[in-house]
Amino acid sequence: MRLIIRIFTALITMLWFSASIALPINANSGVSLYHDMIIATGGQLPVGLESRTNPPNLSRSASSELQAPDAVDFNDTDTVINGLGPDTPSIFSAISTDTRNAGTEGSFASNNTQLYQIVETEIVPDGTNDISERGIWGNGQAQASLSTELYDTQGISDASFERAFTFSNQNLFALTFGIEGNFEMDLFATANGENSFAKTFAQVDMFFSSQSSLDIVFADTSLYVNNQNEVGDNALFYLQRETDVANTGHLSLTGGASATGTNIGGLTQAFGSSTMSYVLGITLLPGEEITMSHIVTYSNLATIGEGTVKVPEPSGGLLMLFAFGLLVFRRQRRFGS
DSSP states (O other): OOEEEEEEOOOEEEEEOSSOOOOOEEEEEEEEEEEEEEETTSSSOOTTEEEEEOOOEEEEEEEEEEOOTTOEEEEEEEEEOOOSBTTBOEEEEEEEEEEETTTTEEEEEEEEEEEEEEEEOOSSOOSOOEEEEEEEEEEEEEEEEESSSOOOEEEEEEEEEEEEEEEEEOSSSOEEEEEEEEEEEEEEEEEESTTEEEEEEEEEEEEEEESSOOOEEEEESSOOEEEEEEESTTEEEEEEEEOOHHHHOEEEEEEEEEEEOOSTTOEEEEEEEEEEEEEEEEEEOTTOEEEEEEEEEEEEEEEEOOOOOOOOOOTTOEEEEEOOEEEEEEESSOTTO
8 A cells, every 4th residue: 555645735826906915824734544464474373372352442532623703613423333354444533623704714623543353263262362463544634724814723633542462372382473564654744824833643553561571573574665855944754663672562653744834925844654564573482471552543733823924015905815735645545455
């Protein structure tokens, strides 16, 4: 799967009027992430290797605010419990809007998370559920936009999912098995106009712990990709990964982007993407048990603070119209394709 960020930053038009100044201000942020993993090549686990899970901890929220007397708000959440395979994932989503002028101004925030895991039926049932595969995809957005009057405007989106897996070796000898998978992450933040600010954050983490020393070997199975770009003095993008699993317990990919608008007509933006394909070799001693917490979290913020934007005003007055295409996240491969 390749996540593509398309950036359309176009059209600045200046028209002369004899009246006041209209100053569009925009802030936008977005994130898309994906992680799948296959345990012990999928299917039935090796004899003596047990895999079980605890109930998941999950949360998601979206909120928006436009401090205008005629603002109209809308909030909704949706939950679909399924998740038995990549073609039928469970879905957890939230959306919030607070707008005016027929929806052309205001704030927007949303998140959508889809996940699945495959449970294998054991040949000899022992009361546990052997998990052989798991996948999760998340998409979050936040937007704030004003074109006629300045009001405090804000959109916030947060999502977090965590589930603990326990692997145990029931054999009288040491057992080695593998976990292979893919991390993918795209993030962006854009801001245009004073008092505008946008940021986004995401993390995918596999955290291992055991009473014994961790015996885990990491290897890339394809070239690690880390692309990033910043435009403007107030743009920041960072992306880092942790692969020293044996010492830190973590295999993770963490990224963030932020942009602060400083002047009319100058777009500040930070964006980037990363992909990582990996395999872990895990060795368990006889009777050893190891816990893996699978954590996915992501958040978005877009805000415009009320204030006065100063620009030179010619005798006839100036109306600046600024339009730009939002960064578009397109996930080429969805679950099951």
